Amino acid sequence: MSKQEGAVLFLGKENDGHGGKALNFCRRNFGEVTAHFGKWGDPLPENIRGWQGDYLISYLSRWVVPESLLQNARVAAINFHPGPPEYPGIGCNNFALYEEAKVYGATCHHIAAKVDAGAVIAVERFPLFPGDNVATLIARTYDFQLVLFYKIMSIILEGKALPVSAEKWTRRPFTRKELDELQKITPDMSKEEVAKRVRATSFGVWQPTVDLQGFIFELQPNSDADRRI
Secondary structure, rough: OOOOOEEEEEEEOOOOOHHHHHHHHHHHHHEEEEEEOOOOOOOHHHOOOOEEEEEEEOOOOOOOOHHHHHHEEEEEEEEOOOOOOOEEEOOHHHOOOOOOOOEEEEEEEEEEOOOOOOEEEEEEEOOOOOOOOOOHHHHHHHHHHHHHHHHHHHHHHHHOOOOOOOOOOOOOEEOHHHHHHOOOOOOOOOHHHHHHHHHHEEEOOOOOOOEEEOOEEOOOOOOOOOOOO
């Protein structure tokens, strides 16, 4: 089967298995694919600033794409965000857990100059359970996000126009400062508040911090932590 004509720029997260699957799908189905993977803090690769093509796809990319590059995508520049429109920005899964949301999801949207502000194309939702933590929610989100990617790419490959969702972003994007604040625990907090913050921000080596009169202590991960609070 012949590949679809068109050039794709794929931007993803370093060492991400789901992003690798998404990239392989693009390479099997499009004639020309340029790909770059990076981590937080990496500069945007200089050799892509002059890229011109049909589709720019950001899949968990750590880069904020400059407007000059967005304009070089002749058909569309789209992003796959690991959260629903209710949770734009950084730490979306953390805030959903903290707010004890009942439903979560992944969003595909057009990329605008402002982060997580472009028109929504489609949303893939799923239930969030009381037993979820950061690790389980991220894992399930990435699975549903990949399903959403396949759905959107299938529409493109069939030659159809991208959907126009009635859904809108419901708030401004969460910031790094807000996420850092969510990770802080102070002695005046209730047992319930501490439990919510531990659940919402404990993930491997990343743990909440305790502020005792200006001295900062990092909690140690423990599988029994929820029962001991």
